[in-house]
Amino acid sequence: MPFDNILVAIDGSEGSDRAFAQALELAAITSGRLTALAVEGPLPAYAATVGEVEEVRREKEAFFQTLVSRARQEAERAGVALDVELRPGHAAELIVRVAGERHADLIVLGHRGHFLRDHLLGSTADRVVEHAGCPVMVVR
């Protein structure tokens, strides 16, 4: 069965919520395994005080705890077995790497549509599509 090992990237944005909903639907149809990867973005670079770093770290922890527990609840409601991975790092790089580690046969991710960043640097979706070793579904 194709798509029985799906990796979906989640970050709490609207795009990622839509991607997660699609991935849940797909996993329910294929009775596949679903892994949700939450990528923790970087802490403030070149901080002058430990307090600044601590504050952002605490905010992130609280945010991702909520995000992960919400994903688990939605998966449970959909009757899909869900693994969650929370990792710090660069989003595109990690999505491709974790997909490889977990032998995912499909990556699902949302499109945020940040005008400036996308046009100047390319979006996360662009980079994942370019480097992934399996099909990628970009949900708009």
Place this chain on the structure above:
Amino acid sequence: MSGLATAAILGAAILAASTISVEIGISVALIELALGVVVGNAFDLATPDWLAFFGSFAGIVLTLLAGAEVDVPQFRREWRASLAIGIVSFGAPFLGVLGFAYWALGWSGEASQIAGIALSTTSLAVVYAVLVETGLNQTLIGKRIMSATFVTDFGTAAALSILFVKPNLWIVPFIAVSALLVLGLPKLAPWFFGRYGNRVIEPEIKLVFASLFLLMWLGEKSHSHAVLPAFVLGLALSSHYARHRQEQERLRVVAFAFLTPLFFFKGGMSVSLGALLANLGVLGLLFAAKMAPKLVGVYPLARRYCAPNAVFTTLLMSTGLTFGTISSLYGLNAGIIDQTQFSLLVSVVVLSAIVPTVIAQRFFQPSAADEASRDAGLRIALPAIESEGR
């Protein structure tokens, strides 16, 4: 320009710095410094007295916070490695930069000392962010690096207070009050904070601020500097703050919301872009004068205590930001260095926050998982080795 007009421009710039920092993920301090340079040079703003005053006070508050962030139990466990790396990390660039500034650049003895102090620092906050982000703060190497950073910071605070002291009779009450506060405040804190703390009027923060103002006044009267007692006071309070995180948090909120932006803006506004552009060669040489002794001095010790991540350790120990800026501003305010020298030193400090960090993260970052398993191996091996030794 009137004081209020300056305050209005600064208020807008401080707000802009906060939002830019959140959007691009770079620390607010660096953005404040950069915007300070822009505002200072574009508007040709003279630094008003109130900004100089609050900037100096903010520097002392930052020093206290740096002391309070030290993990004393961790330092006790790792004191041997931390002392060795920390002392060399301070001493080598201090002597290297001092000598370079004095003999090669022809700076005065005191200006060279300020250069040596400002460029010998290691930034605990920069190091901490890198270690936390990668999970290395939980590993032995991460803990050793953080403890060593404390030693380097202590060296900076001590040098700034001791080297420029021209003692008079006021030094006696300055030392006595410093000792009294360092020994007494941690004992008084549980009772005072318990009885008066947790209120919106924040008596516990006022107690800390009153203590710092007293130290600054006595420091000035005795022709010394309050940076060392402020750092040691923070250190003395670190155990109390470790048990009462909310108190430390409120102190940070007050400091970050109002005081530290004034400190970093004051720093940025005092930078002359013209002087900097006219001395780009000297800037490069000063950067090399900071990095070379750090790398040469720390690397052999890092190989001994932090193998196989010696390069990563050495690069992180070469970062600097807050203490470097504090030292440079002290030199400028005290008339020891001029605006060109200040501009050069602060620019090298900022470069040293960025360049070694980027290289360390990009090319030499160890895996936290590998380090954790190495630590686990060490924990198993060490008791066996110790029992064989017996």
